[in-house]
Amino acid sequence: MTTKLMGQAVQRVEDQRFLRGLGRYVDDVAVEQDVLHAAVLRSPHAHARILDIDVSEVLDVEGVHAVYTYDDLASCTPQMAEPLPLLIPHPSLTHGRTQHALAKDEVNYVGEAIAFVVADDRYVAEDAVGRIRVDYELLPPVVGVEAARAAAVLVHDDVPGNVAARMEQSVGDAPAAIAAAPHRLALDLTVERSACMPMEGRGTVARWDPDLNRLQVWTSTQSSTGVRAAVAVKMGLDLGQVDVITPDVGGGFGVKINHPWPEELLVPMAARALGRTVKFTEDRREHFISSAHERGQVQHIEVGFDDDGRLHGLDVEFWHDHGAFIPYGLIVPIITSTQLLGPYKPQSYRVRFESLYTNTVMVTPYRGAGRPQGCYAMERTMDAIADYLGKDRAEVRAVNFIQPDEFPFDQGLVFQDGRELEYDSGDYPAMLEKTKALVGWDEFPAFRAEMAAEGRQVGIGLACYVEGTGVGPYEGAHVHIETNGKVKVATGLTTQGQGHATVFAQLVADELGCSFEDVEVVTGDTRRMPYAVGTFASRAAVMSGSAIHLAAKRAKEKVLRIAAEALEADEKDLQIVDGVVSVKGSPGTSIDLGTVSVLSNPLRYAFDEKSKAATQFSIGDPGKPPVAEDDEPGLEGKDFYSPERATFASGMHAVIVETDPETAEITILKYAVVHDCGHLINPMIVEGQIHGGVAQGVGGALYERMAYDESGQLLNASFMDFLMPYVTEVPDGIDIDHLETPSPLNPLGIKGAGEAGVIPSAAVFAAAVEDAERGRLPDFTIRAMPISPSELFHLRESQGQEQTS
Amino acid sequence: MSEELHDVRLMVNGATHELRVPARRLLSDALRHDLRLTGTHVGCEHGVCGACTVLVDGAPMRSCLMFAVSAEGAEVTTVEGLANPDGSLGPVQQAFAECHGLQCGFCTPGFLTTITAGLRENPTPTHEEAREMVAGNLCRCTGYQNIVKAVERAAELGS
């Protein structure tokens, strides 16, 4: 019997290409010398009216093929001149605004696309961009939540108060419960912006085939099918005329789920108009100022609780800065507002938010997608309650946990997918015990004393989260067994480093009984699987994994049916091991998968020995049609997975930090993660995802921010000044433990794992740094994240003065 | 007015290439676009991320901070040149595969070249030295944990 691959740390098959430099990212496609390259003129102003654009000097530049501004868009199609789609409408989103592919009359953030130049190479295209003259009438910009709320200036004239949406959800009467509770607290919190910042920016290549009347688009996206539909609509093409291929993607983390980006439309437009292959490769500065950011929120929390710290009511109001436009709808703030609850039962809960326009880069999901802010709000509150009651922070959390016997647990809210926020499974008390043991929670006071004796100050923090993963609506998969026995698998969502080619092959090999090496997985190619949604919300393993498992099952059913006939055996007596179907107990009676595939497709024509064996003169019952009425030729399986609702993964992080009393530098001494994503397909890959999430979390909590000045200029739009962690900034070793409470919602019992590592970072670092500082300043509190040494220094100064005055 | 072109002779992974390029053509672009060696990646074009790192006369350098014309006569090694002569993975590559030292793979070529040179200089790094060896390269996927393990594993495999 072949060993089950599910749960094994199988080495990644894609690495063989990547390690040899044979990866194929979008900028590696179309490297021929005759490909044309695009560059974009971007607004240097955060808010301005465009009075005039003069492109006359551009056409004199040798090697320039075309320059487009807004006025040229309608010549492609009328809809190309319309605003970009608002992808996810919502009844609460009353004032949704999206940008145009090229700015029309007004610009609303530094970086907004104004003109699009196509030239022989990128160097010449940039030369040409430098020669475009634009006259602007400057308008006052709105930067930051405070300015947006004050609404002294409007980002969009027709959006009163800068408010795109107001939304409220509640369970019970939280204000009344808080008023009646034995104790009450209020907290005001802020979180600043960061960004996904994948190492590969965005990029798109398009080729129009005039003979086939067909468009081929390669793009670095998290949704091929989404881009395909958007391009078809905007270009006035039938869906069937557009192929979108997502090659290797150099990281996404959310920013590539938004679509279509202006260039994803402009490149195909130019390719068709010019009859040439056109490529756009975003550079790093462009990525900072024209791709999306996330995280910026201001929060006000009121909470009522009893002597044990048990929540009686929680009332949260927050203001979400979504930037100049809102193409991805309310997904991020809805997730914040619902996932804020984490593993806890608040008894009564009200949440209200406003999603606000500012003259900054738009906000769309970044790994965690609103959860880090929600976790931060909830966990800061838990710490504040523990502090108020003088209780252990872990204990206060424990009394509020949903208990293992309470699943499924309905929080009584509506989640981001429009479905009930109903947790499927979990074991939070067990997880807390594991976390405490892993980090040394109970031993920490002794460690603190030991360090204090050396004049060093250390602190510990804990943060818990629950993450809705694997949201619908669906994913599908197609499994095709070739006549050579190779198994070709396609699923439509895309891959950005998660090792899909490996984990999906593990699932197919397990279900089908073929060898792992014979499985080849393709993702994100609309030619291979035109029905798909995309890679976001930690959904790939759950959604496509389940679909692939089901499709492999379909293929297997057909294999067994045909093999049973060929071997004159009962299906029930057959087994498939290493790609060979045999009768259990009599291994000599066997047929390999390739031959079964041959038998599945009766041929009229023979091309080689294998196909000769499949001609209708060789196989089948002459008394019956070659293909039975309810059958179809070929050895394939196709299926879709569409769950009722999301499955809820959970986790807890704990960190020990040291803060330098003189320089306020923050050093991480220990980082512990306990994680529950149900059954693990490949623990090596899951741990890799956690490592990456933790590192991004360290960045988001201690290093990264988008530093806008009051005029809306991003002051740190480079890797010199946007401080992504190097190896020297991340913990040297991350302790990980798993809990596996399977999901009852899918056939494999799995939950998503991709985003988890980053969710509790702001919360856990705020807690640990605060704890470290309390050695000297007993009332020290952190209410804004991220925190830099400079900020910690100023907090010490201001709170120290408060405490001594 | 056409831009002046320069003849450049580059030796890349043991093969000699004659190019005619404008002076401003970055070495990274010359490798990727003119020689179609697309394994070298461009992540920031201002020398910070390290994805474009190649070996120039054996020493790791940022190919985005050099002009192709300045590399005249130099011997350049890119990720495509790191496999063993028989086509199997070189020790650093092998270690990355074993240790799950990569996810999206975009930054990986820069790490592989940097570590290859680093281990040549210091074949038995301590844990701290292994971390230091990769301290100038950015990775957004792995959190570096397994990259450091891969450095140590590559040292074991003997590069």
Add this chain to the structure above:
Amino acid sequence: MKPAPFVYRRPGSLAEAVAALAGEPNAKVLAGGQSLVPLLSMRLAAPAMLVDINAIPGLDTITVEDGGASGVRVGALARHAAVLASDDVRRVQPLVTQALAHVAHATIRNRGTTVGSLVHADAAAEMPVVLTLLGGSLEVEGPAGRRTIPASELYLGPLESSLAPDEIAVSAFFPGLATGAGVAFQEIARRHGDYALVGAAALVEGESVKVGYLSVSDVPTVVDLSGVDDADLGEAALAQLEPMDDIHATAAYRAQLVRVITTRVVRSAREGM
């Protein structure tokens, strides 16, 4: 992020290089390029001509000079990595070695040149402070021949040196460490390898205590702290400095770092005596 076009010259001798520079007022010298090329790619600089000195023989030397003023002379093409690895440099002036270990990351040091860093005149860079503190000098060649610019006259403002546009830096001279003197170099940076939030180099010789600062002011700044009590070093330094404000650190926080690092670096220099 691609450079604007420029005329490229790759002279084989210093004379040719000087001639090329003389013929184009808007020309720049290309040595390591580790600071220049990013500026070009971001189109923050667009010189009409680049004079690449990498093919000029004899500029990559590192030599110990004895006699009246002993020290090390570093040629214009000596890479940071070579200077950092030089036993001669470590022996004659360990401050140069200590500071170089803080210059960017190893890969950048493989290409970047020490003299290039001196000429780039970035107040956040390590080497200008070291040269200034040690009282070194830069030897430059122009149409009028060679001249020596003392470090004290080299730095005029942010990214601005007293080199004429038609002059090429040929070498830098770092005076050696006197017997019984001590030096130390320290930095506090956000990330390892970043430009420092504050950096300091100390030179202690008998009663004389001098500390040079980077990233504190817009030019490399040396403060004389001779005769100051150890407990007052930081405040005494601050009395002569006006720390800057930027997105990574407020002026007040920089002042705090000056206090801390001054004490630490002077102590460390004394320990090395």
